[in-house]
Amino acid sequence: MRVLIVCTGNTCRSPMAGGLVRKIAGQAGAKVEVRTAGLAHHANTRVAEKAVAVMREIGIDISDEYSKPVTTDALEWADIIIPIQRNHGAHLLEDDPALERKIRFLEYDVMDPYNGSFADYRERRDQLESLLSKLSLD
Amino acid sequence: MQDSVDAKIDETTLRRKWRAEYVDAFLAQVGVVKNSLGPSTRKCLDDWARQVQLVEAQPSANWGNAILNLCRAVESELSSMGKISGLDFMKSKQALGSKAQSLKRFKPDPSVKQAVTNRGIKPGFVFSSLADLLSKLADVRAKTDSAHGGLEIGTATKKDAEEARQLGGKILVGIVSRGPGT
Numbered sequence: 329m330r331v332l333i334v335c336t337g338n339t340c341r342s343p344m345a346g347g348l349v350r351k352i353a354g355q356a357g358a359k360v361e362v363r364t365a366g367l368a369h370h371a372n373t374r375v376a377e378k379a380v381a382v383m384r385e386i387g388i389d390i391s392d393e394y395s396k397p398v399t400t401d402a403l404e405w406a407d408i409i410i411p412i413q414r415n416h417g418a419h420l421l422e423d424d425p426a427l428e429r430k431i432r433f434l435e436y437d438v439m440d441p442y443n444g445s446f447a448d449y450r451e452r453r454d455q456l457e458s459l460l461s462k463l464s465l466d
Numbered sequence: 467m468q469d470s471v472d473a474k475i476d477e478t479t480l481r482r483k484w485r486a487e488y489v490d491a492f493l494a495q496v497g498v499v500k501n502s503l504g505p506s507t508r509k510c511l512d513d514w515a516r517q518v519q520l521v522e523a524q525p526s527a528n529w530g531n532a533i534l535n536l537c538r539a540v541e542s543e544l545s546s547m548g549k550i551s552g553l554d555f556m557k558s559k560q561a562l563g564s565k566a567q568s569l570k571r572f573k574p575d576p577s578v579k580q581a582v583t584n585r586g587i588k589p590g591f592v593f594s595s596l597a598d599l600l601s602k603l604a605d606v607r608a609k610t611d612s613a614h615g616g617l618e619i620g621t622a623t624k625k626d627a628e629e630a631r632q633l634g635g636k637i638l639v640g641i642v643s644r645g646p647g648t
Binding site for chain 2: 368371418419422440443
């Protein structure tokens, strides 16, 4: 199963979600490949340090992640696309309504923690873990 | 099933409505009548609003694509002005900064000034202020990654996008044709 997780800058939420999906799938014995990307990415920029730090607290290393754009190639590659906010999914669907069969919306939007405190990042991490645990990746 | 289809239609309609209102508010603010813009410019402005819709209230966003689409709207309207004999360089593939330089060097003869006036555009604006405004907009575009496809340069902030919006507004209101004799 190939999973693409999409947010805005691909600096915080989608990289954290990527690490969490790998962990959740690993615990379930499921085989997944995960990529992450941003609809308004920052070229040549590494993931936010606070995102790396709060993920490290739960034993997940995302320090190698960097901001990447959403590409046609990535959208085609994916079996499942997870937008972190409804707005992200709606934006993709406007470009290509056929993506509907791949997109899995989260129960609610996880807001952007960029430039926030460690507490903000932990809150978003925990929200993502809870939401992604409920998501069917079949 | 029908509910789901209706919900999707509503979401798409709402998103388009938001963009139309965003563009209308911008044009009203700067004093441009939407119908005086060419279809290509209007499409670019919708693309601009679509990018804003994506990155608004998203602190981690790169505003580069919003700036890029606003620049495209300006370029589209400039190319319309390039139909005037002598101002052909306005519709060339040159970057905004190069067009600004070409305009700065250009010495308009009375027939060109008259042709500009005939389109309802003030020659005083075109041949004195426009080059500087285009240079400034080109600078905003160049200092962010919006001129380079997001490959090498730094990223664009909301503040950069606001600066581009103000410059774009001043340019558009000055170059949009108001028709003959106005």
